[in-house]
Amino acid sequence: MTLAIRTTDLTKDYAVGFWRKRPYRALDQLSLDVGTGDVFGFLGPNGAGKTTTLKLLMQLTFPTRGRAEILGRPVGDVDVKRRIGYLPEHPYFYDYLTAEELLGGFAGMFGYRGAERARRVGTLLDEVGIGPERRLALRKFSKGMIQRVGLAQALINDPEVVFLDEPMSGLDPLGRREVRRLILRLRDQGRTVFFSSHILADAEALCSRVAILVGGRLRTVGSLSDITAFHVRGWELVVSGVEEPVLMRMGLMQRTTRIGEERYAIELPIDEPPDKVLSDLTVTGARLVSLNPIRDTLEDFFVRQVSGVDPPESRVKG
Amino acid sequence: MRTSRVVAIVAFNVFKESVRDKVLYNLVFFAVLLIATSLLLGKLTAGQEVKIIKDLGLAAISLFGVFIAIFIGIGLVSKEVERRSIYSILAKPIRRHEFILGKYSGLVLTLLVNVAIMSIALYLVLGYMSWTEAEEFKRAWDAPAADPAMLKAIALIFVELMLVTAVALFFSTFSSPILSAVFTFGLFIAGHFNADLKHFEGVVDSRVAASVARGWYYVLPNLAAFDVKAQVVHAQPVTAGYLGFTVAYGFVYIAMVLLAAMWIFSRRDFK
Ligand SMILES: Nc1ncnc2c1ncn2[C@@H]1O[C@H](COP(=O)(O)OP(=O)(O)OP(=O)(O)O)[C@@H](O)[C@H]1O
Ligand SMILES: [Mg+2]
Numbered sequence: 001m002t003l004a005i006r007t008t009d010l011t012k013d014y015a016v017g018f019w020r021k022r023p024y025r026a027l028d029q030l031s032l033d034v035g036t037g038d039v040f041g042f043l044g045p046n047g048a049g050k051t052t053t054l055k056l057l058m059q060l061t062f063p064t065r066g067r068a069e070i071l072g073r074p075v076g077d078v079d080v081k082r083r084i085g086y087l088p089e090h091p092y093f094y095d096y097l098t099a100e101e102l103l104g105g106f107a108g109m110f111g112y113r114g115a116e117r118a119r120r121v122g123t124l125l126d127e128v129g130i131g132p133e134r135r136l137a138l139r140k141f142s143k144g145m146i147q148r149v150g151l152a153q154a155l156i157n158d159p160e161v162v163f164l165d166e167p168m169s170g171l172d173p174l175g176r177r178e179v180r181r182l183i184l185r186l187r188d189q190g191r192t193v194f195f196s197s198h199i200l201a202d203a204e205a206l207c208s209r210v211a212i213l214v215g216g217r218l219r220t221v222g223s224l225s226d227i228t229a230f231h232v233r234g235w236e237l238v239v240s241g242v243e244e245p246v247l248m249r250m251g252l253m254q255r256t257t258r259i260g261e262e263r264y265a266i267e268l269p270i271d272e273p274p275d276k277v278l279s280d281l282t283v284t285g286a287r288l289v290s291l292n293p294i295r296d297t298l299e300d301f302f303v304r305q306v307s308g309v310d311p312p313e314s315r316v317k318g
Numbered sequence: 319m320r321t322s323r324v325v326a327i328v329a330f331n332v333f334k335e336s337v338r339d340k341v342l343y344n345l346v347f348f349a350v351l352l353i354a355t356s357l358l359l360g361k362l363t364a365g366q367e368v369k370i371i372k373d374l375g376l377a378a379i380s381l382f383g384v385f386i387a388i389f390i391g392i393g394l395v396s397k398e399v400e401r402r403s404i405y406s407i408l409a410k411p412i413r414r415h416e417f418i419l420g421k422y423s424g425l426v427l428t429l430l431v432n433v434a435i436m437s438i439a440l441y442l443v444l445g446y447m448s449w450t451e452a453e454e455f456k457r458a459w460d461a462p463a464a465d466p467a468m469l470k471a472i473a474l475i476f477v478e479l480m481l482v483t484a485v486a487l488f489f490s491t492f493s494s495p496i497l498s499a500v501f502t503f504g505l506f507i508a509g510h511f512n513a514d515l516k517h518f519e520g521v522v523d524s525r526v527a528a529s530v531a532r533g534w535y536y537v538l539p540n541l542a543a544f545d546v547k548a549q550v551v552h553a554q555p556v557t558a559g560y561l562g563f564t565v566a567y568g569f570v571y572i573a574m575v576l577l578a579a580m581w582i583f584s585r586r587d588f589k
Contacts, residue, residue: 014589055405055588058408058409060404060405060408060409060587060588061587062585062587078320078411078412078413081409081410081411081412082411084409085409086405087406088405088406088409090402091402091405092401092402092403093403093406094331094335094403095335096334096338096339097331097334101331101334105327105330106406106410108327109323109324109327109410109412110410110411111320111323137338150406153406163409
């Protein structure tokens with residue numbers, strides 16, 4: 001199987017400091033393989049090096065060390081660029097062009113012409129939910145609308161590999177759902193999607209594999225179900241219409257928090273099936289409000305990783 | 319094939335952006351300036367007004383052009399880097415030097431349209447003056463009012479604008495708009511006094527100072543060579559040989575500056 005993306009010891013130092021420039025390691029020897037057809041989540045807290053990696057893959061910056069390949073060719077190759085799409089973080093385009101003109105220009109760069117080009121631009125703008133405002137100058141667009149235009153331009157050439165740097169950022173809940181659908185649609189068409197995010201829920205809903213980057217270093221890579229930190233550790237059961245003596249009698253009191261009038265949240269360990277407790281409670285007249293799995297969030301994972309990682313100062317050398 | 323396509327697209331976007339950014343408003347100023355002056359002069363200086371209008375018109379074409387070249391040129395690349403619009407473009411099938419070429423062509427196209435419209439306006443005003451002027455005054459003129467020889471001056475002005483644009487773009491590939499403006503403007507001024515540097519040894523005693531001056535003479539563009547306004551207005555000849563040589567000099571200089579800009583831009587990190 002050909003790889004969609006391969007990085008080998010990819011390393012990037014930025015020069016920091018106003019007077020005496022010192023190298024600051026933003027990305028440290030990243031070696032990563034992404035297969036074709038994967039929806040790959042590139043996760044990490046702020047400053048982890050996600051954007052740095054994507055910029056290296058787009059050859060917007062050059063690596064200090066190491067190499068990167070897309071579809072088996074070195075990054076920056078014009079023939080490879082024909083087959084990929086890229087949504088930058090916080091995209092920005094031209095103030096005085098309309099959305100239609102911008103996408104028309106980009107489509108032209110891929111050789112689309114005339115009616116075919118107009119059709120391509122039209123369908124993409126429909127797909128990302130830009131209506132008649134497509135004839136307005138982009139400086140009149142809101143942040144979320146720009147983000148949508150950014151998504152459309154990333155897909156203008158029907159790319160085989162799509163790189164999205166925080167595709168959900170700046171979108172309303174409806175927009176986020178649309179983007180999720182869009183990514184799933186791309187997956188169904190057999191395309192590779194590589195996207196960065198710091199939101200675990202996005203990754204869970206979409207990814208076949210994830211990589212977690214903290215402090216410029218790769219911490220984990222695999223499918224989410226393989227990453228033990230995210231296994232379910234227990235259940236949170238919220239019930240109403242129940243009285244304290246009942247809970248006391250069932251021996252649940254130490255694990256219960258009162259959250260309102262006759263409304264309680266009960267934490268259950270993984271080996272205690274919630275259905276049993278629930279049926280016992282419903283007999284007494286309790287009603288189920290919600291039942292949620294308890295597990296580490298991405299945030300918990302980050303916090304644990306960050307506390308175990310050397311402080312940022314140690315990334316500055318010299 | 320792909321190259322010319324992507325270059326044309328980038329160029330056309332520059333043109334569209336600058337037109338919508340109200341760059342062509344300066345044409346209105348130009349027209350008003352020309353017409354107001356001609357009306358005013360008509361009452362004052364019998365026989366001389368055509369020369370004055372030619373002088374003023376050609377100087378304005380050059381000056382307005384230089385302002386556009388510098389003020390758009392300095393932002394052409396640096397603004398894209400600052401606002402990061404460059405990110406989505408460079409991910410498309412375009413090489414970095416093609417991007418530079420497109421940006422340059424776009425501004426040259428803008429200048430071409432601008433200079434063309436101004437020239438037509440100038441010829442119209444001059445034609446009108448000739449039409450309304452009494453025959454006995456016309457006989458005193460060195461050259462006809464709507465003199466085709468002015469096109470020589472305009473052509474050289476245009477090559478000079480192309481050169482200034484290339485310089486502005488060059489600075490724009492690695493420095494901020496403000497610094498680029500300072501550098502380009504400095505080079506523009508120095509370029510007009512450049513010819514003086516060649517004979518510096520006649521002015522100072524120091525051999526070192528003289529050779530430094532000579533060095534600068536070869537590095538800086540010789541912009542005074544592009545200024546034949548006075549000759550044209552006073553009906554002195556500008557030979558085809560001089561025109562050809564000066565245009566060739568301009569193109570060689572532009573090519574060098576653009577190559578340097580492409581070289582720098584191709585190695586840049588966009589952080
Ligand atoms: N141009 C730059 N100059 C110096 N340091 C930089 C530069 N860009 C990024 N960095 C540093 O590199 C590290 C990684 O940054 P990067 O933007 O890749 O993070 P990220 O994972 O994308 O974070 P976020 O989730 O906030 O977007 C950070 O510590 C950042 O401060
Ligand atoms: Mg980022």
